[in-house]
Amino acid sequence: MRERFPLPEWNSLAGLDDDTMPLLSTALLIARDEYPSLDADLYDTLLQEHAEALRGEIDAIDAWPLKMAAINRHLFDELGYSGDSDEYYDPRNSYLNQVFERRRGNPISLALVQIEVARRLGVPLDGVSFPGHFLVRLPVDDGLLVMDPFNRGRPLGVDELRERAKPHLGGELPDDGALLHILNPASHRAILVRVLRNLHSVYAESDDWERAARSADRILKLSPDQPEALRDRGLAYLRLGHTGGARHDLARYLQRHADASDAAAMRERLVELSAGSARMH
Structure with a gap:
């Protein structure tokens, strides 16, 4: 029904x-x-x-x-x-x-x-x-x-x-x-993204990386151009051992947000991931 x-x-x-x-x-x-x-x-x-x-x-x-x-x-x-x-x-x-x-x-x-x-x-x-x-x-x-x-x-x-x-x-x-x-009105999209950001923060703080990744992924479903959500999902994937997904998300984050304050740290993570992948091969 x-x-x-x-x-x-x-x-x-x-x-x-x-x-x-x-x-x-x-x-x-x-x-x-x-x-x-x-x-x-x-x-x-x-x-x-x-x-x-x-x-x-x-x-x-x-x-x-x-x-x-x-x-x-x-x-x-x-x-x-x-x-x-x-x-x-x-x-x-x-x-x-x-x-x-x-x-x-x-x-x-x-x-x-x-x-x-x-x-x-x-x-x-x-x-x-x-x-x-x-x-x-x-x-x-x-x-x-x-x-x-x-x-x-x-x-x-x-x-x-x-x-x-x-x-x-x-x-x-x-x-x-x-x-x-x-005090401008928040759009529905902005409200819902903020709900998901709150959830991501709570789950990341408690090391629940599966739910943290899900929360970031849902932000991207609502707003695909959110670079911070790409970074957050990539870092959660990294914690979960999903290195391919982590590498993909962090690379896209850096493409879109090359001047971010954490860009150097993310590049370092990306280099480490690429090196680890090469060693495995």
Whole structure:
């Protein structure tokens, strides 16, 4: 029987533009790698139930910030979604099915839940690839309402946003123009790539190189021109003993990113791989 909420095929995603790449179904496709029996219909229905429980209340509210406050109250106070401060780097916090089941997540997975519920209620919520923690934003009459999904959707003022960005900008506070640029909406592709980068980082840190390679490979399915993902997959292949794949990926990385700060180290790895291959022959 055909799924009511079918997931896309990995090989179809690179050809989609950023506006048409499906957010929820691709996030669940990422999760299906780790949870093959995942029922996508179940989670689509659950999200719809979250939204329908709010529809009457949201329709009766005129102001966008008040609509968003009602959504946040329902998700974080009534349904119990929260940031997983105790096990922040638990990979389950990046797999959306587990976020639904456990009501725990990291900033970007909780943002995905917020975005999906809000948009089903007609509230134009977007993600923000803010340095450090992922945020969400909502256009309002006098500018932007920026919120932190990891902290129950708490609104963030301009001064706090500047301070949060400062460590990632060489210790400099961003001016108005730089801050607005940082707060640009993230495309669906950018959001999904960031989910996979988080997973790659978690798995590489724990020496789970098979899953690290898979995460980098999935980034390349979404965005084939990501040189860092080529490097990361190549290094993971190297750890797994797949020397042919490692040599191929690292060579392509250097072709595309010859001036990278780690280019010399990658060339050294490539020379070692070629020498090892020659000795074997």
